[in-house]
Amino acid sequence: NAGVTQTPKFRVLKTGQSMTLLCAQDMNHEYMYWYRQDPGMGLRLIHYSVGEGTTAKGEVPDGYNVSRLKKQNFLLGLESAAPSQTSVYFCASRTGTKGGTQYFGPGTRLTVL
Amino acid sequence: GENVEQHPSTLSVQEGDSAVIKCTYSDSASNYFPWYKQELGKGPQLIIDIRSNVGEKKDQRIAVTLNKTAKHFSLHITETQPEDSAVYFCAATSGWGKLQFGAGTQVVVTP
Secondary structure, three states: OOOEEEEOOEEEEOOOOOEEEEEEEOOOOOEEEEEEEOOOOOEEEEEEEOOOOOOEEOOOOOOOEEEOOOOOEEEEEEOOOOHHHOEEEEEEEEOOOOOOOOEEOOOEEEEEO | OOOEEEEOOEEEEEOOOOEEEEEEEOOOOOOEEEEEEEOOOOOOEEEEEEEOOOOEEEEOOEEEEEEOOOOEEEEEEOOOOHHHOEEEEEEEEOOOOOOEEOOOEEEEEEO
């Protein structure tokens, strides 16, 4: 099992450009999450999904969109990147049972100039 | 919503000594408390967790304690080794998925 994988690992964008981050998991997990990690602020939830075809807003959703067309994939989109979106982005997944462990991907480091 | 505070933000210990990280939470409905270790350039990895019906859990050199009345939980690492150097995050959830993380503790183990 590869677990949770993220593509790409690094990306540099110019302000106003768009991009999509891909998260894939091979553990047949129901729930998937996107977090951003900034120095001194821990991990903050952007959006999450409790199943194929469903998405919901987290703590910091503004400027991001997501889609979960297939159970194993969760896409995070930036329509018009801003310097404030410079961060490390982590995807996670877990089973649908109560209190299930979240497993994290290796992260994507995004810089917006 | 849930709010988790974590202290200290940095912790320097000598190899062989113990390290303790403390977290407090605000939502009395929270019932699952995982701890994650994040090494440089990697994603967080679960190292231990505890549920609200248990007061203490131990796994080799790592232990976690939970005080529901006071709404705080702690991570204890004994006999620290250089490979314990990392950032540690506590988290809390009421069980249906959304973890609220603390800000993290940078642990440095010096030989």
